[in-house]
Amino acid sequence: MDQYMNEQVFSYERLLSFAVAVFIRIGCPENDAMTAATALLSADLRGVDSHGIARLIGYVRLWEAMRANPKPHIRLIHETPSTAVVDGDGGLGLVVAPFAMEVAIRKAESVGTGWVSVRHSNHFGIAGYHALKAVAQGMIGIAMTNASALVAPTFSVERMLGTNPICVAIPAGDEPPFVADLATTTAANGKLEILQRKQAPAPEGWIQDKDGKVSTDPDELKVGGALLPLGGDREHGSHKGYALGAVVDIFSAILSGANYGPWVPPFPAFIPMPIGMPGKGIGHFFGAMRIDAFRPPDEFKYHMDNWIRRFRSARPAAGHEKVLIPGDPEREMEAERLNKGIPLLPVVVADLQNLATKLGLDFENF
Amino acid sequence: MDQYMNEQVFSYERLLSFAVAVFIRIGCPENDAMTAATALLSADLRGVDSHGIARLIGYVRLWEAMRANPKPHIRLIHETPSTAVVDGDGGLGLVVAPFAMEVAIRKAESVGTGWVSVRHSNHFGIAGYHALKAVAQGMIGIAMTNASALVAPTFSVERMLGTNPICVAIPAGDEPPFVADLATTTAANGKLEILQRKQAPAPEGWIQDKDGKVSTDPDELKVGGALLPLGGDREHGSHKGYALGAVVDIFSAILSGANYGPWVPPFPAFIPMPIGMPGKGIGHFFGAMRIDAFRPPDEFKYHMDNWIRRFRSARPAAGHEKVLIPGDPEREMEAERLNKGIPLLPVVVADLQNLATKLGLDFENF
Numbered sequence: 045m046d047q048y049m050n051e052q053v054f055s056y057e058r059l060l061s062f063a064v065a066v067f068i069r070i071g072c073p074e075n076d077a078m079t080a081a082t083a084l085l086s087a088d089l090r091g092v093d094s095h096g097i098a099r100l101i102g103y104v105r106l107w108e109a110m111r112a113n114p115k116p117h118i119r120l121i122h123e124t125p126s127t128a129v130v131d132g133d134g135g136l137g138l139v140v141a142p143f144a145m146e147v148a149i150r151k152a153e154s155v156g157t158g159w160v161s162v163r164h165s166n167h168f169g170i171a172g173y174h175a176l177k178a179v180a181q182g183m184i185g186i187a188m189t190n191a192s193a194l195v196a197p198t199f200s201v202e203r204m205l206g207t208n209p210i211c212v213a214i215p216a217g218d219e220p221p222f223v224a225d226l227a228t229t230t231a232a233n234g235k236l237e238i239l240q241r242k243q244a245p246a247p248e249g250w251i252q253d254k255d256g257k258v259s260t261d262p263d264e265l266k267v268g269g270a271l272l273p274l275g276g277d278r279e280h281g282s283h284k285g286y287a288l289g290a291v292v293d294i295f296s297a298i299l300s301g302a303n304y305g306p307w308v309p310p311f312p313a314f315i316p317m318p319i320g321m322p323g324k325g326i327g328h329f330f331g332a333m334r335i336d337a338f339r340p341p342d343e344f345k346y347h348m349d350n351w352i353r354r355f356r357s358a359r360p361a362a363g364h365e366k367v368l369i370p371g372d373p374e375r376e377m378e379a380e381r382l383n384k385g386i387p388l389l390p391v392v393v394a395d396l397q398n399l400a401t402k403l404g405l406d407f408e409n410f
Numbered sequence: 411m412d413q414y415m416n417e418q419v420f421s422y423e424r425l426l427s428f429a430v431a432v433f434i435r436i437g438c439p440e441n442d443a444m445t446a447a448t449a450l451l452s453a454d455l456r457g458v459d460s461h462g463i464a465r466l467i468g469y470v471r472l473w474e475a476m477r478a479n480p481k482p483h484i485r486l487i488h489e490t491p492s493t494a495v496v497d498g499d500g501g502l503g504l505v506v507a508p509f510a511m512e513v514a515i516r517k518a519e520s521v522g523t524g525w526v527s528v529r530h531s532n533h534f535g536i537a538g539y540h541a542l543k544a545v546a547q548g549m550i551g552i553a554m555t556n557a558s559a560l561v562a563p564t565f566s567v568e569r570m571l572g573t574n575p576i577c578v579a580i581p582a583g584d585e586p587p588f589v590a591d592l593a594t595t596t597a598a599n600g601k602l603e604i605l606q607r608k609q610a611p612a613p614e615g616w617i618q619d620k621d622g623k624v625s626t627d628p629d630e631l632k633v634g635g636a637l638l639p640l641g642g643d644r645e646h647g648s649h650k651g652y653a654l655g656a657v658v659d660i661f662s663a664i665l666s667g668a669n670y671g672p673w674v675p676p677f678p679a680f681i682p683m684p685i686g687m688p689g690k691g692i693g694h695f696f697g698a699m700r701i702d703a704f705r706p707p708d709e710f711k712y713h714m715d716n717w718i719r720r721f722r723s724a725r726p727a728a729g730h731e732k733v734l735i736p737g738d739p740e741r742e743m744e745a746e747r748l749n750k751g752i753p754l755l756p757v758v759v760a761d762l763q764n765l766a767t768k769l770g771l772d773f774e775n776f
Contacts, residue, residue: 204724339665
């Protein structure tokens with residue numbers, strides 16, 4: 045716990061302006077730097093600490109390793125009235141994904157729905173940020189991405205899939221939006237990283253060792269172990285988590301021409317690129333659906349509010365106060381952190397200070 | 411095991427023609443009877459015994475209770491170039507769903523993708539059958555449905571969601587299609603029914619008792635217990651299964667105007683209808699995506715085959731021969747049962763004989 049007691053708290057604005065400055069230093073145009081920083085910081089705001097500013101140094105290392113293009117020529121390479129494929133030209137996913145989501149939204153405006161598969165991109169932060177772009181336009185938003193392989197399919201000991209998250213964000217009326225944002229594994233890798241820092245055991249069902257045996261060692265992935273698909277084992281439905289992660293991989297990469305399965309490029313720049321990559325970069329998939337393409341928005345909103353209220357009032361189990369609606373915890377966290385600031389671990393603060401020094405910035409000046 | 415040793419085996423053709431005759435007897439037009447019987451029997455062929463001919467008597471009871479309309483006027487009530495809402499007029503889901511999937515496919519032919527939400531329908535059999543209709547046209551198919559509430563959301567003891575399955579079916583080249591077809595619960599209700607018949611305990615993580623405590627009693631649902639969302643408990647990601655089941659409910663019912671959450675009409679006709687239903691019938695959601703709306707089909711097929719072969723050759727865990735591709739078990743079952751016939755439990759055969767007698771049919775003559 046000691047690491048958590050020493051957290052320093054920073055305002056959202058300060059971290060945002062620092063991230064913007066860093067992205068500009070590595071060569072991003074000013075607009076792109078703001079786009080990337082906003083997407084990145086949305087993870088800190090929503091409480092997904094593993095995917096926020098703590099990863100800024102990782103993005104810079106990708107750039108140093110020439111694995112991220114700060115000035116990409118992002119372009120549409122194919123389209124129909126309701127679909128498109130976007131080539132991210134090796135850009136930051138934090139910049140490529142907003143471009144692609146915007147295309148999906150424009151297509152939905154035109155023909156009811158829009159669906160965009162993306163190749164040659166990089167890690168895009170949290171899926172929820174991108175899906176919520178559609179909600180801001182009154183639409184349903186869908187975002188998913190593949191990622192480098194950490195997950196063993198059911199019956200396997202080989203890491204073949206990333207944690208491949210899916211987000212579905214749905215607007216309501218007076219109630220806040222419904223936001224399901226989930227890795228297709230029992231636990232996201234970020235949760236494992238927290239246990240690694242604490243040197244605390246992982247619950248059974250999160251990971252297996254290199255031989256496929258149950259393990260609770262949070263460092264197991266460093267010695268050939270793997271994350272488990274949602275479900276954990278066959279008896280508890282791990283083949284379903286595996287299938288969902290596979291769908292994300294196929295929609296993100298096989299529809300677009302990105303890398304898939306064990307060939308997805310790793311986020312840590314020190315890990316060698318996979319051999320024999322069959323595509324370009326990593327892949328994403330986005331969808332936007334106009335509500336009025338199905339039903340008058342007033343009716344939809346009335347029933348979404350009714351759905352949310354009915355579920356919120358479902359009888360709680362002993363020891364629990366209430367049933368949560370997907371998106372509740374992240375939204376509450378966002379309100380709190382916009383107000384009180386974002387707490388960072390000392391190790392993250394030190395990383396940011398070192399990063400600033402390396403790039404000729406003064407962290408204290410932001 | 412004794413019940414399984416007494417199984418009788420019937421040819422697919424015999425059961426199909428019997429089901430057609432039954433649907434005609436309850437007033438379905440001949441074409442609809444064939445459509446319904448084919449959809450129903452696809453469950454038996456694919457090994458989902460709980461959703462096949464064993465349920466024929468359940469559909470008849472819905473008709474007797476005036477809860478299923480044998481001559482529905484199925485119609486499009488709203489559309490855009492890529493979307494539609496279909497009203498099933500209380501018809502059998504086995505008939506309404508193929509109509510709606512056909513609309514999705516036609517829209518995809520026209521603008522790249524098609525998305526159809528359905529209200530006022532009934533249970534549609536297995537999601538996989540409908541999604542595979544798109545694959546037969548060289549497209550990706552998506553099918554989902556809500557169902558009457560058996561599942562408690564995370565932190566709750568109240569049954570609020572059905573087992574709400576999702577199917578995503580994706581064509582390949584030389585390899586057979588990828589078919590992920592999954593209930594958003596740890597275990598489908600059909601698996602629990604098998605344990606009930608055997609009076610065998612359920613694994614922990616499948617069900618909880620009326621107070622939300624872990625239970626292994628397969629009869630727990632009869633005394634206020636609930637199925638658990640995929641993940642089982644919060645620590646193992648049950649909030650993800652809950653969120654996925656919720657997305658299915660919202661896409662199927664709130665987009666269309668069907669009933670949702672605890673108000674979805676039950677399949678067993680002896681269970682009273684929910685009070686204060688906010689919509690019409692049960693809801694489904696279908697999607698079709700043309701491959702060439704994203705990428706030249708030859709490239710897509712090459713990489714789908716490569717994906718499938720790479721995953722099939724992933725290093726297996728000790729005690730397992732190989733990694734399965736979603737859809738493998740069902741496809742192998744279908745080939746076997748088309749060849750060797752469909753085994754039915756004595757209780758199912760007796761049900762069919764009684765049903766035949768009641769409707770003035772001679773089961774032995776089929």
